[in-house]
Amino acid sequence: MTILVVGLSHRSAPVAMLERAAATGDALNKLLHEVHESTHVAEALIVSTCNRVEVYAVVDKFHGGVSDISELLARHSGLPLDDLARHLYVHYEDRAVQHAFSVACGLESMVVGESQILGQMREAFKLAQTEGTVGRDLHELIQQSLRVGKRAHSETGVDQAGASLVSVGLNVAEGHLGELTGRRALVVGAGSMSGLAVATLARAGVGEIVVANRTYARAERLAAAAEVPARAIELTDLTAALAEADLVVSCTGAAGLVITAEQVPATGERRFFLDLALPHDVDPAVRTLPGVALAGLDDLRTAEEAAQAVGPRAVEAVRRIVAAEVAAFLNAARAAAVAPTVVALRSKAAEVVEAELTRLTGRLPALDERDRAEIAQTVRRVVDKLLHAPTVRVKELAAAPGGDTYAVALRELFDLDPKAPEAVARPDIEGPAS
Structure with a gap:
């Protein structure tokens, strides 16, 4: 699952098209749910203002997500898809994060540095929360975007543009x-x-x-x-x-x-x-x-x-803030992405240890409790020491671009169940009835 932004703004579309694409009230709610319920979208949030309409989504496939969202925007606006598509912009993965942070800072606004966009993004987030269309990934993205926007306004003079x-x-x-x-x-x-x-x-x-x-x-x-x-x-x-x-x-x-x-x-x-x-x-x-x-x-x-x-210095200062915050966000996201695989690996190792200890008990029933406990502690300590260095290192490596390949390597080398990391990453999944 990755983040996708599909939208149009005063930079990409004429005013007449923006007016038709803008969504408010019941129309906004309807469009939000249609996007969320489309085939390739897991999470959805829509920022609709007088000079931009942007869909933020978490999708399982890039082309499928773009197609779904573009068709829904065309249907909502009553514009032919071919006409609308010429004015749409698309940002994916790292670029989507950079765009969200830039929007929150006012760098993408008609009035550079204007602060109203922070309130508009906050309202879009509240609506998505109320309607149940936003999950963990968009929650983190928008919360960080709002924080970065506040930082940019407090540390630079970019809001003087208005x-x-x-x-x-x-x-x-x-x-x-x-x-x-x-x-x-x-x-x-x-x-x-x-x-x-x-x-x-x-x-x-x-x-x-x-x-x-x-x-x-x-x-x-x-x-x-x-x-x-x-x-x-x-x-x-x-x-x-x-x-x-x-x-x-x-x-x-x-x-x-x-x-x-x-x-x-x-x-x-x-x-x-x-x-x-x-x-x-x-x-x-x-x-x-x-x-x-x-x-x-x-x-x-x-x-x-x-x-x-405003002056190049203020705008450049905001761009530096955005670049640093994007890098930090992506590094944290990569490190978090590998964590479920590490947990799944340790869980599998624990299962192997327990299975072997059970087998040992069956083969040596005469062992007293003290000896059995000492052996169990020794085996667990050996496994922990063997796994410590590679699991710590894989978390460090995961923070760099392409770091997800190390998690893939762990799953292949240790023959982990592909569903195990996903289950660890989604604690909200319902377990078996007790």
Whole structure:
């Protein structure tokens, strides 16, 4: 069984395709179970956000797993498999681990270093746990991914990329509106990007900030943290707020449009809309209104340009962390993989010892208990000493690439039952009824 990732993101697919592939609610649950129940998949977890849909799976066959998952993604999205396949990426074994860690660190995000992905991965893991589709292998992978992501954010400045992207957007806004000092700003959404927007708008000197969000309490908390006059409103009051705003920044996680052209009054005054969401929050038709300009993520910069804005040092530092953590994870996994074979070998040796001691008792019934115990202890000590060096060494060798071949060699040399290591590795397997 090995780990496989099949997915598409803003880097590999157009926005329209991502919108069709995205899964939420009942559709996400259904897709998760269909993947888990497919022929070659033992464990499954799906990360579905506004700019990526990725299936993490433990599979018994690479090609079979890729085929199963690709067909299910095509069926879910309603796209022809041939069309979808051109935009899918596939990572397997070591590359799958590296990809998971990179995603958690924000290196694969449109906004390099953004921290929202950690929460999204955590939610995907919780859902898979609740639905019973995740097992030991994916549990370990995702838990380690979350830990590595937290480490990258705490030890580097990679999360400054988000602030840089907002700053670029506001520079574009200044080109249309002129000086932002004293302007009225409306922020739609209350997530981490909205928080960055509020802080950056305050530094730019806007006169007032209005925060609108579906959950009023979150909008209220964000407004209270602003360093300029700010207030929160219900999302139902959005139309009235749009009529008063000079600058609108929208970054929600909604699946459809949040701001339509019909909601924006055609006053003729200069206004600027900055859409930082994917899928888009703002109806592209607002561009047709007199005096209104609109910029989206595609108009600002690519992830690579954002990385340059953060500075090569921060991004390179995260890449070094990912490389070191991947190596440590794989070494530990290889060492753990050989452990069941070692246990199975020692179990077989113990069975041989007990069988021989039983035979000795039958042949020499006159031995007293003290002599029999001394002989038994001596035989067990000899076997333990003979097995000690090779079993310790095989664990050390297993940590290196290709180390699993040593476990195979042990099974061949000592004629171990192929099912014995598997039974040791899966303590959850039900034993015989007592």
